[in-house]
Amino acid sequence: MKKLIGTIVSLSLLTGILAGCAGTLADNSATPTSEAASKTDAGQAAWPRTIKDALGKQITLETKPKRVAILDFGFMETMFALETPPIAATYAERTLKGFGTLQPYAAHAQVENLGEVRAPNLEKLVELKPDLILYTAEPGHLDMKLYAKASQIAPVVTFNSPDWKKQLQVFAECLGKEKQAEAYISAIEALIGESRKKLSGYSDKTVALLFESGxxxxxxxxxxxxxxxxxxxxxxxxxxxxxxxxxxxETISLEGLAAMNPDYIFLIGSFGSEANGYTQSYLSENTQASSVWQSLTAVKNGHIYYLDAAVRAGGPLSIELGIATIVKSMIE
Known part of the structure; x- marks a missing residue:
């Protein structure tokens, strides 16, 4: 039943997302495909424009990018939120079919798979002729050798912002989607405010968000x-x-979780694979059968709920889905 809650919320929310973005799914161009989208971007700064990225580099974009590739699959949601599907991405198929927020797009979006994050297929990337490449500058994930090779293919802009709003804004600056980003941010901020009021009666209840590792x-x-x-x-x-x-x-043990003993636990899913139909997993059988797990207050009270794996990436679509799931789980 608890998994069903997450599924119902996902379907209802993503229907709304699709209604706003369906016009661009079959076309990977950054050019808006509707009159409304054209009006959204009207009056923005002309091209060329210079972007200062997370490495402090100044990258000049001569024209509005139309063929954008991403070397960090976690950026996928932001691209779709701005109605600019990438032409290629690492873990493209796994992300589109594995993230609940992106599954509705999987059948229509034409995103070439560049393979592994740490060893993307650069030969394919050359063939695709991107006019912009987006890459992470997050410590532990940034590979300067890969950055140098990618920079020989197309301009590379790096990002390292854990704040979803700032990330949306800097992406929008690169893509010429500033007004669209601000409208999206305003809508999510309103949703957060409304949801905070709904949850205000639960301020005495403790909540943990986590995912099982390995x-x-x-x-x-x-x-x-x-x-x-x-x-x-x-x-x-x-x-x-x-x-x-x-x-x-940080990583904690099951015993460490028991010491915290939260009233509510939201387990975030882990990626599935092609072999299991990209079905997400949440908790291993051994952990679930453990007497320590069974002793948790949240387990005893039936307050274990499930969040889509996309929440781990912290993109705008998963934030919207996560909010809806948490509110529905706690108050209904």
Missing amino acids: NKGNFVIISSAENPVWFNKENGLGLTPPDAYPEKG
Whole structure:
């Protein structure tokens, strides 16, 4: 039943998302395909424009990009939110079919798969002739050798912002979608405000967001400070983390989770594969059968709920879906 809640929310929310974005799914061009979209971008800064990226580099884009490739699959949601599907991405098929937020697009979006994140198929990328490549500057994920090779193919702009709003804004600057981004941000901020009011009666209940790591009973915590949309009392949902909940993401044991003993637990899914039809997994059988897991307050009270794997990427579509799932799970 708890998984069904997430499924119902996903379907109803994504229907709304599709209604706003369906006009661009079959076309990977950054050029708006409707009169409304054209009006959205009217009056924005002319091209060329110079972008200062996360590495401090100044990249001049001579014209509005029309063939954008991404070397970090986590950027996929932001591209679709701005109605600019990439022409290629790492883990393209796995992301489109594995993220609940992107599954409705999978049958129509023409996104070439560049393979592994750490070893993308650069020969294919050359063949696709992108006019812009987007890449991460996040420590531990940025590969300067890969960056140098990609820069020989097309201009590369790097990003490293955990804040979904800022990421949407800087993407929009590259793509000429500033007004569209601001409209999206305003809508999500309104949703956050409305949802925070609905959840205000649960401020005395503690909440943990996490995902199991490696099926070994360890969990990666979705931290409070680095993910303000969930825990910030003024600008987020205002969820209350349990005592000792880390401000920065870290891995804890099942026993560590038991020491926190939150009232509500939201388990975030892990990617499926082609072999299992891209079905997400949430909790290993060994952990679920553990006496420590069974002793948790949230387990005893039936307050274990499920969030789509896309939430781990922190994109705008998954934030919208995550908010809807959390509100529905806690108050209904």
